[in-house]
Amino acid sequence: MHDRRLGFPGFALVLLVASCQASPDLDAARHSLMEADRAFARSVADRRLEAWVAAFDTAGIQMRPNVPFTPGHGEIRRLMTPDFADTSWRLSWEPQMAFVSASADLGYTLGTYRSARRDSSGQERSGTGKYVTIWRKQADGGWKVVFDGGNPDTPP
DSSP states (O other): OOOOOOHHHHHHHHHHHHHTSOOOOHHHHHHHHHHHHHHHHHHHHHHTHHHHHHTEEEEEEEOOTTOOOOOSHHHHHHHHHHHHHSTTOEEEEEEEEEEEOTTSSEEEEEEEEEEEEEOTTSOEEEEEEEEEEEEEEOTTSOEEEEEEEEEEOOOO
16 A cells, blocks of 8 residues: 655655745735826826726725715715816826735725816815825736725815
8 A cells, every 4th residue: 555645755845835836026016006006097187087986996995084984886986976077177196105915915005196176266276185095906917996095285
């Protein structure tokens, strides 16, 4: 009868192979996440509300002042429609840093944003702030937003 036990050399080989399995390249994942956030900003500048909603995971949540947390594209569309309906309103942002989990399937970006719109007299009113966006890696390797929130800078 054949002995099926691995013994020490076999066990060591299994451990070696397991430890050599490809671990995620965290630098590449961070770079990919920064690029996803920049692409999100470009897309929103071009396609506005539709691009905003499409960037979110189906269970994504957007944090807004005085609004309960409610996940989903429908709620995100409802929250953002008034802003995007104002054709003078512009939102731009730039990620400053990205962090990813050890498994490289979840991460977040931190950055700064600027919003501007024209008031009834035609004067541009603008504001700046900071944001955090949490992302989940998708099966296709792309990223989707699972949470987005920000806070305005205090006016001078």
